[in-house]
Amino acid sequence: MPKVYIINTNKTHNPDCEKEMLQNHKCAAFYxxxxxxxxxxxxxDLVFLYSSNVGIIGRGIATGIVELNDYEGNENEEHFMYLNRFELLKRPLKAAEVTSIIRETAGNDFDIKWNQTMILVAHQFGTKVWQHITKYCL
Incomplete structure (x- = not known):
């Protein structure tokens, strides 16, 4: 069964990272x-791109092929992966909305710590978020 990830776009540290991820349909992390x-x-695997203080802004399906780039003049400090079927959301899905969607299945005690580079989400929860985005955010 595919895994589901929410990946932060690194906008807080470098806004160009988010732009590049969206333009090149990829997820990435640095250092x-x-x-x-x-x-x-x-x-x-299903991948959601999360922009701090905005919400999920894009999604795609992982290719499974990790590639490396130099970053800020440092060799191979960016690991990235292209995303198939990439879609930019017309309406971002806010963190509170994501939590609410998952709580419908997981219960009110469920919570996400959003200040992480990458968050693994249970498949059944990720599928609910994917379906919500398909219905309301594209």
Whole structure:
């Protein structure tokens, strides 16, 4: 069963990172240890791109092929993966909305710590978020 990830676009540290992820239909992380998180994503995993203080702004399906780039003049400090079927949301899905959607299944005690580079979400919760986006955000 595919895994589901929410990946922060790094906008807070470098707004150009978010622009590049959206333009090039990819997810990415930078420097130790975060860059290695991208290496754990496999083909057909679902990926949501999350912009701090905005919400989920894009989604796609992982290719499973990790690629490396230099970043800020440092060799191979960006690990990234292209996303198939990439879609930019017309209406961002705010963090509170994501939590609410998941709580419909998981219960009111469920919470997400949003200040992470990458968040693994249970497949059944991620599917609910994917369906909500398809219905209301594209």
């Amino acid at each position: 130790n240890p975060w860059k290695y998180y991208i290496d754990t994503i496999e083909a057909n």
